[in-house]
Every structure is written in structure tokens, then in C-alpha cells.
Amino acid sequence: QVQLVESGGGVVQPGRSLRLSCSASGNSFRNYAFHWVRQAPGKGPEWVAVISSNGNNKDVADSVRGRFTVSRDNSKDTLYLEMNSLRREDTAVYYCARVGYGDYLEYWGQGTLVIVSS
Amino acid sequence: EILLTQSPGFQSVSPKERVTITCRASQSIGYNLHWYQQKPGQSPKLLIKYATESFSGVPSRFSGSGSGTDFTLTISSLEAEDAATYYCHQSMSLPWTFGQGTKVDIK
Numbered sequence: 001q002v003q004l005v006e007s008g009g010g011v012v013q014p015g016r017s018l019r020l021s022c023s024a025s026g027n028s029f030r031n032y033a034f035h036w037v038r039q040a041p042g043k044g045p046e047w048v049a050v051i052s053s054n055g056n057n058k059d060v061a062d063s064v065r066g067r068f069t070v071s072r073d074n075s076k077d078t079l080y081l082e083m084n085s086l087r088r089e090d091t092a093v094y095y096c097a098r099v100g101y102g103d104y105l106e107y108w109g110q111g112t113l114v115i116v117s118s
Numbered sequence: 119e120i121l122l123t124q125s126p127g128f129q130s131v132s133p134k135e136r137v138t139i140t141c142r143a144s145q146s147i148g149y150n151l152h153w154y155q156q157k158p159g160q161s162p163k164l165l166i167k168y169a170t171e172s173f174s175g176v177p178s179r180f181s182g183s184g185s186g187t188d189f190t191l192t193i194s195s196l197e198a199e200d201a202a203t204y205y206c207h208q209s210m211s212l213p214w215t216f217g218q219g220t221k222v223d224i225k
Contacts, residue, residue, distance in 0.1 A: 035214070044205055045154075045162060047214040060134035061213050086127065095161055103209035104152040 009112030022096030141206035
């Protein structure tokens with residue numbers, strides 16, 4: 001059974017940085033692409049980033065391009081989201097999610113809350 | 119970017135009634151449309167993948183239809199535990215996008 005556990009959220013001032021982690025248990029972390037999806041309070045989900053199974057291919061949403069970086073460490077079964085120059089509009093619950101045997105999000109973590117506020 | 123428009127935004131429905139939620143894409147996405155259920159304080163859960171395929175363990179009262187630009191999620195007979203917000207999601211092309219959600223309330 002796959003379990004995803006996010007950590008690293010918290011309250012941060014605008015302009016500062018934060019690194020989120022997503023630890024995966026179960027099997028075959030290295031065989032799957034992972035995504036980060038965020039959800040602002042009372043809003044629908046918003047796709048943030050994707051990283052391929054070997055980490056060589058990545059992409060991020062335009063709203064975070066140049067500020068957020070996605071990476072992974074397959075030796076540690078861990079996914080990361082480095083967030084720099086944070087803005088108030090980045091306030092959201094951040095979920096890591098794993099694809100299934102196709103381009104859909106089969107497994108989701110419980111989320112970690114990021115609040116950008118002075 | 120492919121825009122997904124869900125309707126209605128809110129439905130109040132009695133138990134055992136049928137629920138229909140629609141999702142319209144701004145351009146053709148084939149069958150690359152998925153449905154999720156989200157309850158308060160929880161992460162989204164996959165219900166339907168590739169427009170019509172029920173995900174493992176999902177009750178048979180949930181079904182999906184459609185292709186191209188118009189899609190439908192149907193709950194054939196609403197149960198109290200189905201009170202939630204439902205989202206469609208397209209994976210035709212990056213950036214992946216989600217609908218704005220349909221909240222289903224039990225009358």
C-alpha cells in the first residue's frame with residue numbers, strides 16, 4: 001500500500017523560502033512520476049509541478065516558474081518542492097500525488113499547509 | 119492552457135436521487151478526463167479515470183461518460199456518504215488543470 005506524507009509547511013513571510021518534502025512508503029517510488037498540487041482555502045486544486053520517475057524531466061506551472069523547483073531523491077524515496085520568493089497568493093495546502101498506470105493521480109498525501117503572511 | 123468548466127457549482131439532493139455533474143473542456147481532450155471526490159479536511163480521491171473507467175474500490179453507483187469536450191459524472195442513487203465536492207481534471211496536456219468543483223449536499 002502506497003503512503004505519501006508531506007512535511008515542511010508552516011507560516012513564512014513574503015519573499016522568504018520554504019522546502020516541502022514528501023516521503024513515500026510502499027513499493028517502487030523510483031518507477032513513477034510525481035506531482036505537486038496545491039489548493040488555496042475554499043478553492044479547487046491547482047497543478048504546480050511534475051517530475052519524471054528518474055528526475056530528468058520536470059515542469060512547473062507558469063504561476064511559480066522561476067520561483068519553485070521540484071526534485072526527488074530515489075535513494076530516499078522522497079520528493080521535494082523548493083519554494084523561493086514566496087507570495088501571499090502561494091498560501092495553500094500543498095499535496096504530493098503519484099500517478100497510476102497512466103496520467104491520473106492515484107495516490108495523494110494528506111497535504112501540508114503553507115501560509116505566506118507578514 | 120485547457121480550461122475546465124463544471125456545472126452546477128452546487129447541488130442539494132435527496133438520498134436515492136440521481137446526481138449529474140458536467141465538465142466542459144475548452145478544447146478536445148479525448149478521454150483524458152478524470153473525476154475526484156473530496157470531503158472536508160481530506161485529500162481528493164480518484165473515482166473515475168479516463169472519462170469512463172471506474173477506479174478500483176469505487177462504488178458502482180458512480181459512473182462517467184463523455185469524450186472530446188463534454189463529460190459527465192453520474193451518481194445513480196445518492197447516499198449520505200456521497201456529500202462532498204467533486205472535481206474534474208484533465209491530463210491531455212500540461213499544465214494539468216482542474217474544474218472549479220461541484221459541491222453536493224444531502225437534502
